[in-house]
Amino acid sequence: MAAVQGGLVEAVEEKDIKTEPSNDGGGNNNASDGRLLSTSPGSSASAGSNKSAAGAPEDQQTLLAVLQFLRKNKLNDSVEILRREAGLPEDLLDPKGGDSSGAGSGGAAGSVDLEGDASSLLSRVTASASAGAQAPTKAPGEDQPDVNVVLSAYSQQGDPALYGVYYSGLKRFIESVLDCHRAELSQVFYPLFVHMYLELVYNNHENEAKVFFEKFSGDQECYYEDDLRILSSLTKKEHMRGNETLLDFRTSKFVLRISRDSYQLLKRHLQERQNNQIWNIIQEHLYIDIFDGMPRSKGQIDAMSGSLAGEAKREANKAKVYYGLLKEPEIELPLDDEDEEAENEEGKPKKKKPKKDSMGSKSKKQDPNAPSQTRIPLPELKDSDKLDKIMYMKEATKRIRLAPDNLPSICFYSFLNAYQGLTAVDFTDDSSLIAGGFADSTVRVWSVTPKKLRKVKSAADLNLIDKESDDVLERIMDEKTASESKILYGHSGPVYGISFSPDRNYLLSSSEDGTVRLWSLQTFTCLVGYKGHNYPVWDTQFSHHGYYFISGGHDRVARLWATDHYQPLRIFSGHLADVTCTRFHPNSNYVVTGSSDRTIRLWDVLTGNCVRIFTGHKGPIHALAFSPNGKFLASGATDGRVLLWDIGHGLMIGELKGHTDTIYSLKFSRDGEILASGSMDNTVRLWDALKAFDDLETDDFTAATGHVHLQDNSQELLLGTYMSKSTPVIHLHFTRRNLLLAAGAYNP
Amino acid sequence: MAEERRQKQCSVVLPTESMKAMAESVGVGQLQEESCVALSEEVSYRIKEIAQDALKFMHHGKRRKLTTSDIDNALKLKNVEPLYGFQSQDFIPFRFASGGGRELHFYEEKEVDLSDIINTPLPRVPLDVSLKAHWLSIEGVQPSIPENPPPAPKEQQKVESTEPLKVVKPGQEEEGIQGKGQGATSADGKGKEKGLIRLKPRSTHELSVEQQLYYKEITEACVGSCEAKRAEALQSIATDPGLYQMLPRFSTFISEGVRVNVVQNNLALLIYLMRMVKALMDNPTLYLEKYLHELIPAVVTCIVSKQLCLRPDVDNHWALRDFAARLMAQSCKTFSTTTNNIQSRITKTFTKSWLDDKTQWTTRYGCIAGLAELGPDVIKTLILPRLSVEGARIKAVMEGPVVSNIDKIGADHVQSLLLKHCASVIAKIRPQPDVVEQYRTDYGYLGPMLCSHVMKARTQAALQAQQVNRTTLTITQPRPTLTVSQSGLSGSVGPRTPSIIKVPSSLTLMSPRPGTPSQPSPPATKYIVMATSAGAASTQQVITISSSQSASPVTSTVPSATSTLQPLVKLEPTGGPGLTGSRPMQKYIVVSLPSSASSSLENKSSVLPTSISSTPLEAGMKLDRSESPGASTQSPH
16 A cells, blocks of 8 residues: 555665654643643753553544444444443544545654554554454565665666675775775775675675675675674565565664775776775665774774664764762651661661661762753652661662672572473562563563562452551551462563563563553552554563663564553664664663664654664574663673663673673662673673773773774673573572572473 | 685685575576575675674574574574564474485474364473572682582592692693682792692692581581481582592591491491491592592401401391492492503402312301402303302302301302392303203203203393392481381393492482471380282291391292292381382381380480391291391390
8 A cells, every 4th residue: 555655755764763653742742731841942852752541632632543443344333332431522523533644644644744653653553452363563564665665875877797896896806905994994895795785786786785795795704794684584585575674774874983094095996996886885775973082992993883774873972971870869867767777777877877878978968970860750759668768778778789709699599390481581679579471472470588479458348448447558558369470361472672660569470462451569550551562572670769661672663651551652763683682771761772674773752763883793682680870781792792881971892702692681780880791602691790890990091983982891890600501591680788689480 | 724714704605505495495497507606605695794793693592502582683683573483492403305416404393283282281381591599709718618610620520649749830721620729828928839830739628617516517417327317418428529538538547447346347337337338439529549548448447357347147247238239349340440440450359269178157157248349251250251160169068067257148149149140141051941951061060950940040130121120228207217228139131330329319209308307216115027028928027126136147048949929029117108119029017116115215316227138039938037236135125
């Protein structure tokens, strides 16, 4: 259907999924409720700025869209019922419905442009109404015209036989230049190779393409092997339709960072040789980020390259990031008193003193790098939250000070009889509960303390309870249901992501079935199913302050949700492949996403902008962790390396080598001294995080160019390796006292 | 290499024949060659695409193995209906067929009879997921518990012992392996240490406090009086993965223990020590090669020593010799290499002392047992040629003037040992028929007896294809604990040596642990041993174990052989589990009667390693017992 429409329009739509949702939010910026992120009307054009459909008018529009869909499918009974339920007048439907179907998007979207959008929007909105077949937003059918547009750039004809000659000519040239330039110019090889190959394929020169590929694919850096494999299977023009990898290459320019001298050298060479074929590709498909100064070394380049679309542009990492922590809420004073009392009872108040000072000083003066307290509206603390904070402070005083000579103990929770089906694990912050997501679509919750899991009594029984009594919270629980574990049924596919809410009342799970589900840990039932991804949702995590959560999936976007909204508040779009892992910054103002395109992006929750792009991993990223002070980020990927990033400067500051397989979990100790990493290679490794960050600060790196020179000191930083017995480590957690908990499924 | 692989990836396309075959299978007859080519290219591309997506699901499923469900999910992504009916945890076997110039791989779909499914009982419900916690590390040190991998795999122990000066590669796996050493020493000079060539870590031989405690507990339990504790300790030695640091101590403990106890003729302790050796050998995580120089002499001592017990006429030191001989054979099998030549050296030792005329019967017995255990080849080449000489020697003792009871018993044992081992070998190498006269000329005095043994062996071999040969069974009962050490004298044909080591059932046999092991049990115990020669009337014998009877040994020996019957070993203690082991022997019912006398004997009498060595006897039986040292002077009743 979409194929007949103008390619240009489709291209606009496809290029940014983000523009599409921004439409339905755009009209309602002011209508959305006050607590929500209503602060930035100015940025509505950017990525995820749509507001959730909270206002009444939008609800109606959604309803209308649903009604329209139902009518179209001749479900008249349902139309009638829904109309009655919603209390819509009968006449409202006809003109509006006619309007929206006629004008393409008008009525339903509440916006003006994009005729081609109606169907996809409709299908998105109706996703909840009809579980049946619907056109997913990225179905191949819609990709096709887009690809055509994209590919038309390839239609230029050169002599196919000469491609190899051009390429090898350039190769000879680059090999002959001075050493200092060679490394930099070598970066050109890979994108050139890919684009030349695609051009050949697009112009139906299959055999030449094959020869070209076989001749030169071996020259490419080994970390591009995965992409080359995909490329190698692509041998026909027809294959290019709907191929995502291809789209990535075309829609985003490959970014190279080259020093001015090297660039001039290359330019001169190509112009001298009249090598227009290559020059055209460089001009059209590559983005060369030229900098002044010393050319980079091979090692420096290798450290940063590897992502699907080259390195990040320098400007991409220039935005200011408020990485500081939020001030602790003012409950601290009463809390301190209580804490002191408790300590006095135990008769050891001396330990308390220095602790309190350090905390007091930290919380009193505002961190210059911290966002303002109200930048993101955060939920009010409830009494129970305050109690929990008090507990947290008490535990914190008993925390073990970790250091290289004082390593944490590790307690390993093995899942037995999981039959290779354990896909996700999470611990509550107080380490009292463990949840596991399984390939058989179930979510299981265990209590690891003697306190058993109990359901709330049924409504009828609750009525009988004396609500005035002091222990009402105890009374509402049904003793009969006490057990050590509970199973939550609801998903219809493997559960890939799982996260407890900070207050331990809720549990989130994301699944292959495209939904994120919110479960109550009071009733052990599903409360909400958040639909929107339509494709497998790889990861989800609650914000550290609760209420918000982030999810990311195969549809290449990450979504920010609030638990009481059934539509996302923000959609973070920009990754070129699946969003594999999502984490909240400790101050809840930022989220970080890792992707199969081998980049990590940091997003501002307020504006929806991407504020950092980190490249350097050579494989899909599967683990992310913020340091407790919010300044640093650690990431782990299938390549078995952990990379450390300085968020403020937007720089890679360390590389930890040692793991031999995918890293699935990373965690900083509570005070940030130790970084623990868990991997598929059945080991838990402990790294000296303090030293890794210290070394950096003494280094005189140039923040301006962002050229890091990493020393290979992984071995010095590695504090310990602990092998498990054929149990991949898929989750790590530091208890409040700095005991490390690890979890994984035993695979005999 | 990588290049080659990539090129290969580039060119892999399904063969057009497959397309044809598939087309035929769905009823499309004549497929054009061009269509086949086009199809195969397209199909190959799509399959690769799906495989790539499936990989994603595998990664997110945190697995290393791609499963059918991953493929299904990848298909779902593309809005394609999944393939049904391929649910399998393991790989799906594809069958290969060729014919008519075609080669086909296909998935065999068996026709399933519904009634079969309905009628078969439901399979067991798979176990539910459960959670188990253990310590992976305690303050940076990985504890050696069964939940953790062995701290030093055998290879590394080997490297350590053979090349102690080898430079340890920094980091990587060694790091983890030496977590222990590291953790202890790391704090200060870890960084500096890195650059240097690391000598053998000095902390290897330092035992932590816990290890010292463990060592103390284990050794005390192994030689102590409580059989239950000993069983537990031996099991710990045999299974615990973290013992390698204590191995030198154990080894010294055993060799010193043997040295002292041989001098003191303390049979019980020697048996315990040998059981320790066996447990060490059973432990799969230990690299014993380094300690053979201590262990082998100890074992050999227990085989050939002139005297192993205080009263050679009564005590069953023969069982110890047999047991040790089997241990020896086992270590020859496991550890003998072309460089250390253990087997040939051991063989030489045995032969040399056997050939000596002055050798005592006990040593002689040990030598023969040691040689015999080394296998039929050794028997054939070394023992059979000496049968007539040995027969003459035995004849001299048996029929000649009465020398001493001890010699007589010794000769008797040697005789039955020879008969037992040689019969099976002869049965194999000698053609039928078995003529007594022929045997007499060939083997001298032992000829006729050998002949009957061989005949019996032949019939048995025919009767029994396989035999379970249990060597040692230790039954620990709730109250008066007694050990029936079945010292494997049964005249079986089956392979024997492996069973010494690889009889895990000897561990499981201890299932009913004593409820209160520390409780002193009633002192004197009466054992009623009923020997039921199947078919014949059962005879009863009440044996009161008491040392005052030393003049009249309870043993009654009837050296003759027939019983082709194969009753089961049946031990029927009250409430205990019925143990069955199929072997040709008689049924012994051992009933213990706690006596009313409550005085003298302490715990020790509760542990009575009573060894019942059973040759295939007709109606009689031989009961040797070896008592705990403390019990010997007490007289119950």
